[in-house]
Amino acid sequence: MEIIRFAELKNEPWRNGGGVTRELASHPKAASAQDGAWDWRVSIADVTKAGDFSVFPGMERVLTVIDGELLLLTVDGEEHPLEKYRPFRFSGEAESHGALPTGDVRNLNVVTRSDSYKGFTSIIELSKKRAHPVFEGQLAVLLQGQATVSPGAAEDAEGGMEAGPDAETEAAPAPEPEALGRYDAVVGSNVRSPEILGRGFLAVVSIDRVAG
Template sequence: MEIIRFADIRPQPWRNGGGVTRELASHPKVASEQDGAWDWRVSIADVSKAGDFSEFPGMERVITIIDGELMLLTVDGSEHPLEKYRPFRFSGEAASSATLPTGDVRDLNVIAREGAFKGYTSIVEISKKRPHPVFEGQLAVLLEGKASVLPGAAEGEDPATGEAEELSRYDAVVGSDVRSPEISGRGFVAVISIDAV
């Protein structure tokens, strides 16, 4: 079971210097986040001032506000109000900029190379009674609340074997089809799926 601890990730400046981002995962892992050599990337960005977004030619983006109330995103001249927990998809090569009418925001970004991968973000409420599995090709990020994760049971095993690990805010659980980890608790997680096209 793999957990990516948000507290261990060093913030990196945006390409255009307008903010900072923390990369949770990318593929291939050897590719530098700054040179755009990856085929997909999942990151969390802090947006503290209005301005232009970095362009990612040949990529498609899904952005979700995960802290703060509202960001006004202008994409190719058209304005889109982005509210908390409502994913929005747009072209990475579009001219895009943001204003912050209600103050700073933090957003979750899924960027994938068009024609090779497709990224999806779903916001899921978790419960203690029904653990939420995280499958191969998925990443689950704790957005708010209190949660723990158990390694899933292999075939023939009793469920809920192994040691539960507590999750902190923005920690990410890497999915698996062998022993799919299961998240339980109270709160919300973002389930990110990266599918090969």
């Protein structure tokens, strides 16, 4: 089970120098946030002043305001008021400008190379009773509240869940759930898929490969 701790991430300047970002994950891993050598990237950016956004030729973006009230995003001359927790998709090639009519915002950014991958962002409300699984190709980011994550149940050789007294006595003790801090991210897996319980809101980012 892999957890990306937000507090341990390094601030990097935007490609156009207009702000800072923290990269949660990218593929393939690039030397820096500026070189654009990756095919997809998930990051969190702080926007503290109005200005132009970086251009990403050949890529598509999904931007979600995760802190603050409103980002007024102008894309190729058309204004889009982006409220908190409402993902917005637009071309990475577009000329885009952000204004802050209600103050600073923090954004979750998903950028994918258009001919290779498609990115999606969903905002869900967590439950203390029903765990939310995180599957392979997904990244779950705690946006608000309190939550813990633990590995899901292991599958047996035939694909079912372990059950019965023999499985219980032979299995290793279940690991203790790990607490998540704000903006910590859980990397999905199809082997004992991580499961998140708690109260608050979670962003689930899915990166799908484009067929053909």
